[in-house]
Amino acid sequence: MNKLTINSCPLCGGTHLNKKMTCTDFYASGEQFDLFQCGNCSFQFTQGFPVEKEIGKYYETPDYISHSDTKKGMMNELYHLVRMRMLQNKAKLINRTTGKSSGRILDIGTGTGYFAHTMQTKGWTVEAIEKSEQARLFAKNNFNLDVKNEAGLDELSAGSFDVITLWHVMEHLEHLDNTWEQLYELLADNGCLIVAVPNCSSYDAQKYKEFWAAYDVPRHLWHFTPDTMQKFGEKHRFKLINHLPMPFDAFYVSILSEKYKKSTCSLFKGMYAGTIAWLHSLNNEKKSSSIIYVFRKKDYEK
Structure with missing residues (x-):
């Protein structure tokens, strides 16, 4: 198997890289992978x-929820219940942040299409991208969504989207x-970029260490904190304008x-641990298990 060895930090270019811990792929393979820190x-x-x-x-397991839409087992049942609530919250966030009730939205890593479908029913024109053929087929059959594969990004017009969303996707993408x-390039000058990722400086990450489920090696390549997310935005000409906790993720x-x-x-x-983590995030949102980040282009701030 070909593996990618990182010799310099993707964020700052530094070469002082240290092994932090070894994590196990509990979800699929049982293999171990090292986590490094700049x-x-x-x-x-x-x-x-x-x-x-x-x-x-x-990713080839029937239990991989974002691709298979399985409801098998208690954890996946819980996921589905929470998701319905979160879909409405995400839609409200977009309307509140943009001040618009319609427009053009690009959802990257749309999975089985629930969010894209929600926004479509609320009057938005939606483009959706998803790597998994199985998930694209589900979105087509259940929501009549024409979801493109990752190559479809290259076919989209520059500056054509009022909103771009990546819900727990950025951590999976090799070419960061x-x-x-x-x-x-794809975001309109006055548009919003919304990125949700796990927070490896959260209370639950510190508690569970190598057992923290959101490390999810090797599917999660990158492990962000509020500080490193803000720095990535600044590196690529974005300004962070807001961040919000995702309270259900801790549970x-x-x-x-x-x-x-x-x-x-x-x-x-x-x-119990999720409740403690949630209480910690009430005092400090930067300790939330997952965080939603809202960016605008630096060159076109309102």
Whole structure:
């Protein structure tokens, strides 16, 4: 298998890279991968992850929720219940942030298409991108969405979107700098970029360490904090204008982390840990398990 070894930090270019911990792919393969951290800017990443053409097998499980839409098992049932609430919250966030009730939106990594469908029903013109053929087929059959594969990004017109969204997608993308540049080109001058990612400086990340489910190696290549997300935006000519916690994620991630630890009563222990994590995020939003970041182009600030 071809693996990518990172010799310089994708954020600052520094070469002082230190191994932080070793994590296990509890979800699919049982393989282990090292997490490294830059000694200069503290950005964290998975070292030696499979290259883009070969990482697909780590998603090939019927339980991979964003691609399969499975409702098998308690965790996936919980995911579906929370998702319906979050879809409405995301739509409200976009309307509130843009001041618009319609426009053009690009959803990258749309999965099975629930968010894209929600925005379409609310009057938005939607373009959606998804790598998984299985997920694209689900979106077509269930929502009549014409979802493009990743090559479809190159066919889109520059400056043509009022909003671009990546809901738990940025951490999966191998070509990180190229992605940020492409987002800048596709976004309208007064548009909004909305990115949601796990927060590896959260309370639950610190509690569970190598068992933290949101490390999700090797599918998650990059592990962001509020500071490193802001710096990535600045590097690519974006200004961070807002960040918001995703309160439900702490519960889901904590329950799954307890399961990975093979804890007895993992549901109750995870719910308790999730509650503590949620309380921490009330005092400090930067401690939330996952965070939504809202960016605008620096050159075109309102």
